[in-house]
Amino acid sequence: MAKPSLPQGTRDFSAEVVLKRNYIFNTIRSVFELYGFQPLETPAMENIETLMGKYGEEGDKLIFKILNNGLDNPQKQAQIKLDFEKVLAGKNIKGITERALRYDLTIPFARYVAMNHGQLSFPFKRYQIQPVWRADRPQRGRYREFYQCDADVVGSNALINEVEFTNIYATVFKKLGIDVDLKINSRKILAALAEICGGSDKLTDITVAIDKLDKIGIEKVKEELTERGLTSAQVSIIEQYLLVKGSNEEMLEQITQLVGHTETGKKGIEEISFILQYQPDNHAVKADFTLARGLNYYTGIIFEIKANGVQMGSIGGGGRYDDLTGLFDVPNIPGVGISFGVDRIYDVMEELALFPANVQNSTKILFFNLGAAEGKTAFTLMQQLRHGGISCELFHEQTKFDKQFKYAEKKNIPYVVIIGTKEMEEKTCVLKNLQTGVQEQLQQTDLLTHIF
Amino acid sequence: MAKPSLPQGTRDFSAEVVLKRNYIFNTIRSVFELYGFQPLETPAMENIETLMGKYGEEGDKLIFKILNNGLDNPQKQAQIKLDFEKVLAGKNIKGITERALRYDLTIPFARYVAMNHGQLSFPFKRYQIQPVWRADRPQRGRYREFYQCDADVVGSNALINEVEFTNIYATVFKKLGIDVDLKINSRKILAALAEICGGSDKLTDITVAIDKLDKIGIEKVKEELTERGLTSAQVSIIEQYLLVKGSNEEMLEQITQLVGHTETGKKGIEEISFILQYQPDNHAVKADFTLARGLNYYTGIIFEIKANGVQMGSIGGGGRYDDLTGLFDVPNIPGVGISFGVDRIYDVMEELALFPANVQNSTKILFFNLGAAEGKTAFTLMQQLRHGGISCELFHEQTKFDKQFKYAEKKNIPYVVIIGTKEMEEKTCVLKNLQTGVQEQLQQTDLLTHIF
Numbered sequence: 001m002a003k004p005s006l007p008q009g010t011r012d013f014s015a016e017v018v019l020k021r022n023y024i025f026n027t028i029r030s031v032f033e034l035y036g037f038q039p040l041e042t043p044a045m046e047n048i049e050t051l052m053g054k055y056g057e058e059g060d061k062l063i064f065k066i067l068n069n070g071l072d073n074p075q076k077q078a079q080i081k082l083d084f085e086k087v088l089a090g091k092n093i094k095g096i097t098e099r100a101l102r103y104d105l106t107i108p109f110a111r112y113v114a115m116n117h118g119q120l121s122f123p124f125k126r127y128q129i130q131p132v133w134r135a136d137r138p139q140r141g142r143y144r145e146f147y148q149c150d151a152d153v154v155g156s157n158a159l160i161n162e163v164e165f166t167n168i169y170a171t172v173f174k175k176l177g178i179d180v181d182l183k184i185n186s187r188k189i190l191a192a193l194a195e196i197c198g199g200s201d202k203l204t205d206i207t208v209a210i211d212k213l214d215k216i217g218i219e220k221v222k223e224e225l226t227e228r229g230l231t232s233a234q235v236s237i238i239e240q241y242l243l244v245k246g247s248n249e250e251m252l253e254q255i256t257q258l259v260g261h262t263e264t265g266k267k268g269i270e271e272i273s274f275i276l277q278y279q280p281d282n283h284a285v286k287a288d289f290t291l292a293r294g295l296n297y298y299t300g301i302i303f304e305i306k307a308n309g310v311q312m313g314s315i316g317g318g319g320r321y322d323d324l325t326g327l328f329d330v331p332n333i334p335g336v337g338i339s340f341g342v343d344r345i346y347d348v349m350e351e352l353a354l355f356p357a358n359v360q361n362s363t364k365i366l367f368f369n370l371g372a373a374e375g376k377t378a379f380t381l382m383q384q385l386r387h388g389g390i391s392c393e394l395f396h397e398q399t400k401f402d403k404q405f406k407y408a409e410k411k412n413i414p415y416v417v418i419i420g421t422k423e424m425e426e427k428t429c430v431l432k433n434l435q436t437g438v439q440e441q442l443q444q445t446d447l448l449t450h451i452f
Numbered sequence: 453m454a455k456p457s458l459p460q461g462t463r464d465f466s467a468e469v470v471l472k473r474n475y476i477f478n479t480i481r482s483v484f485e486l487y488g489f490q491p492l493e494t495p496a497m498e499n500i501e502t503l504m505g506k507y508g509e510e511g512d513k514l515i516f517k518i519l520n521n522g523l524d525n526p527q528k529q530a531q532i533k534l535d536f537e538k539v540l541a542g543k544n545i546k547g548i549t550e551r552a553l554r555y556d557l558t559i560p561f562a563r564y565v566a567m568n569h570g571q572l573s574f575p576f577k578r579y580q581i582q583p584v585w586r587a588d589r590p591q592r593g594r595y596r597e598f599y600q601c602d603a604d605v606v607g608s609n610a611l612i613n614e615v616e617f618t619n620i621y622a623t624v625f626k627k628l629g630i631d632v633d634l635k636i637n638s639r640k641i642l643a644a645l646a647e648i649c650g651g652s653d654k655l656t657d658i659t660v661a662i663d664k665l666d667k668i669g670i671e672k673v674k675e676e677l678t679e680r681g682l683t684s685a686q687v688s689i690i691e692q693y694l695l696v697k698g699s700n701e702e703m704l705e706q707i708t709q710l711v712g713h714t715e716t717g718k719k720g721i722e723e724i725s726f727i728l729q730y731q732p733d734n735h736a737v738k739a740d741f742t743l744a745r746g747l748n749y750y751t752g753i754i755f756e757i758k759a760n761g762v763q764m765g766s767i768g769g770g771g772r773y774d775d776l777t778g779l780f781d782v783p784n785i786p787g788v789g790i791s792f793g794v795d796r797i798y799d800v801m802e803e804l805a806l807f808p809a810n811v812q813n814s815t816k817i818l819f820f821n822l823g824a825a826e827g828k829t830a831f832t833l834m835q836q837l838r839h840g841g842i843s844c845e846l847f848h849e850q851t852k853f854d855k856q857f858k859y860a861e862k863k864n865i866p867y868v869v870i871i872g873t874k875e876m877e878e879k880t881c882v883l884k885n886l887q888t889g890v891q892e893q894l895q896q897t898d899l900l901t902h903i904f
Contacts, residue, residue: 003567003780003781004499004502004563004566004567004780005499005567006495006498006499006567007495007497007498007499007550007551010495010497011495012492012493012494012495012564012567012568013491013492013493013494014492015490015491015492015578018490018491018492018493019490019491022491033814033843034838034841034842034843034844035838035843035844035845036814036815036843036844036845036863037814038467038470038471038814038863039465039467039470039471039474040464040465040466040467040470041464041465041470042464042465043458043459043462043463043464043597044462044496044553044583044585044597045459045462045516045585045596045597046458046459047456047457047458047459050456061521061522062521064497064518064519064521064551065518065519066516066517066518066519066553067516067517067518067519067548067549069513069514069516069587070513071539072539072541081536084536087523087524089524096519097519098459099459099516101496101518111456112464114456115455115456115457115458115464116464121858121859121862121863123848125845126467131496133496133497135521144497145495145496145497153848156848156849158848158849160821160827160831160846160848160849161848163831167835171838278828278831280835328455328456329455362485362488362489362490363488369612375612376730379612379615379730383619383732386486386487386623389486390486391485391486391487391488392486392487392488393487393488393577394612396575396605396608396610396612396613397608397610397612406573407573410573411488411490411573
């Protein structure tokens with residue numbers, strides 16, 4: 001048969017990578033729980049109608065659909081053929097596929113809340129760390145299977161939730177050792193800007209242009225705004241807006257002058273001020289009024305995280321939305337949520353060498369195998385050490401030292417214990433630290449109380 | 453739109469269930485690592501040719517296949533129609549589906565080892581805890597998405613690996629508090645029995661019949677053996693074999709008399725004896741020569757775990773196999789592995805009330821919200837407690853006591869802290885233990901050093 005391979009855009013994770021990824025997941029999970037968030041897990045498959053139509057036309061195409069089983073049933077062939085014609089025409093697909101792989105964690109979460117809202121106690125604070133699948137064209141850093149890592153509070157309009165999320169971000173990245181900027185803005189301030197520059201129907205034009213500021217610079221943004229039909233007076237107001245600079249306080253003052261006279265602008269400024277007043281001095285929360293975030297459903301505060309000292313897109317983001325479950329006929333459940341970009345966080349930590357050295361050592365001690373009786377003595381000692389929580393292995397067969405050392409090295413095992421005929425007689429053992437090369441003779445009983 | 457629902461045979465896991473399941477996963481994971489096993493994760497999707505033909509004809513039908521994307525591409529329609537005819541005939545399906553969801557963890561593991569055997573250091577000890585998907589008809593206790601939890605050592609023939617697995621089983625179930633019988637047998641002993649009862653081609657007949665002993669009793673097993681063409685002399689030998697009873701030592705003696713004169717039988721008995729001599733007295737490893745285990749690829753020691761005190765099928769099993777990766781053209785990689793039936797372990801622990809009470813409390817303290825200033829004081833205290841690792845929440849809005857108490861109760865939060873106007877002035881707080889109902893007044897600073 002052909003050499004086995006992996007589907008395009010998917011990855012095997014070896015021990016080294018799993019342990020590092022779990023270090024990130026466990027750090028995030030522990031902070032979520034410290035803040036009273038509880039885990040939720042939903043199935044990989046959803047009914048196809050739960051997912052279709054939720055991510056735009058392009059999104060629908062990128063959803064992995066699961067072929068119905070039993071298509072070779074002779075009694076169903078006529079119907080299946082008809083159904084398949086529809087698939088080819090890009091239409092109704094129920095006869096061929098009724099299930100699909102989840103595309104993100106938000107829609108399954110909304111589906112869960114819509115199904116269970118009678119039983120849940122609100123505000124409902126859940127986190128979810130699970131893989132999602134997208135039939136995107138694979139490229140560097142873009143995969144067809146990847147983890148998302150989300151936390152949301154639903155059923156509360158209180159801004160204290162936004163404050164909590166800034167603290168969650170700050171705590172997680174402090175624990176991971178990543179120096180970050182946490183940028184916040186309010187969609188209400190952008191809405192106010194649109195309001196005073198040609199009406200709210202200009203909001204999309206303005207945000208799309210502003211979103212490019214980092215990449216194309218202010219002059220090109222102004223050109224684009226003009227092309228999109230804004231007058232020079234309007235462009236000039238937007239320019240003033242984009243030139244707002246300084247400390248959080250200074251910027252808020254300037255923004256107040258620009259949009260503070262509108263109802264929406266005032267609300268947005270209050271939101272930002274509320275969050276900033278809760279920040280300790282050492283937090284890196286920065287108001288950034290040019291922050292837009294593409295997704296349309298955000299209606300209040302939006303967040304974005306950038307790592308300092310490394311070239312990388314945002315490693316986290318989120319915001320407030322008005323209506324999580326309206327799509328599933330359960331209205332009036334507002335919420336706010338954030339997510340962590342785990343693949344990018346992993347890359348940042350690799351580049352800046354931030355993973356602790358001990359993430360990778362799983363086995364602490366390798367006992368050499370020097371024969372049946374020696375192996376048995378080693379085995380007994382090993383079981384006692386394991387009982388104390390120290391992970392050990394006995395080399396699986398009696399063989400030359402060389403091979404046993406090599407196994408320890410390849411597996412990053414820091415200590416070996418050697419018990420030969422002489423050590424058996426003396427009830428001793430040789431303990432060698434493979435990192436320092438230091439070797440010592442110990443009583444076997446002392447090995448059990450040794451600090452590793 | 454229609455009320456949202458879950459695909460048949462799949463489940464949402466709420467916080468309570470996730471936390472309990474994670475307790476089981478984490479216990480197993482920590483023991484695997486204590487024994488030097490390292491994690492592996494493979495993608496949910498495999499190329500369809502990696503999976504098809506590996507699980508028998510029935511298995512092929514139960515594999516969830518993923519519809520190729522781009523089927524509505526007008527330029528491909530003619531070809532796709534031809535391909536689909538083949539699907540309907542149950543034949544080649546490449547044009548319609550090229551990927552499928554993994555059906556178990558063994559074949560993806562074999563695929564991984566076959567792809568990477570040049571880089572791996574053997575013996576390679578991996579564990580893997582991931583979901584699998586099967587299009588089985590859903591029924592009580594049988595799901596279309598469920599977790600498997602496997603550990604294998606490949607590239608070693610040493611029986612010490614089997615010993616390690618008996619210890620892993622014993623350690624995990626001791627930690628979980630489940631009283632178990634760990635049964636072992638060797639396929640070699642069954643092979644020897646077949647050898648002396650009509651030749652090795654009778655092995656399947658004999659094991660199929662023996663496998664039913666528990667359910668149908670010895671007389672029916674004898675009938676079945678006769679129906680399957682065994683002579684009365686042969687049936688009588690098998691009856692003797694099935695009547696073997698007593699301690700491990702007594703049984704081994706009787707089995708030696710029955711099959712110890714054959715080469716295969718002798719080897720099997722040596723295997724069992726080797727494993728038993730490593731067992732401490734308190735381990736529940738029991739030789740059970742009627743143990744067969746359905747899967748055909750086992751060639752040596754086989755394991756099975758039964759929980760005592762509860763009606764439930766086996767909650768774990770495994771065994772030795774000769775050739776993991778031969779299917780992928782990489783021969784001569786023998787191994788031995790075990791798995792844990794996590795869904796059943798969960799049910800046993802629920803039935804016997806073995807989950808520790810603290811598995812479920814994620815939030816320790818709820819701070820009541822009694823106004824802006826009070827909330828801010830509460831917030832500051834809360835942040836300090838979180839810094840010490842204590843999970844807390846501040847109720848999201850100022851509202852009546854009732855509602856805040858109810859939130860704490862529903863979320864199983866054991867403590868509430870109340871700071872009102874009076875407490876603000878006195879720099880105190882009221883700490884109430886919701887389990888005992890006891891309420892005390894504390895200095896706010898003392899709250900930070902209180903033991904929760």
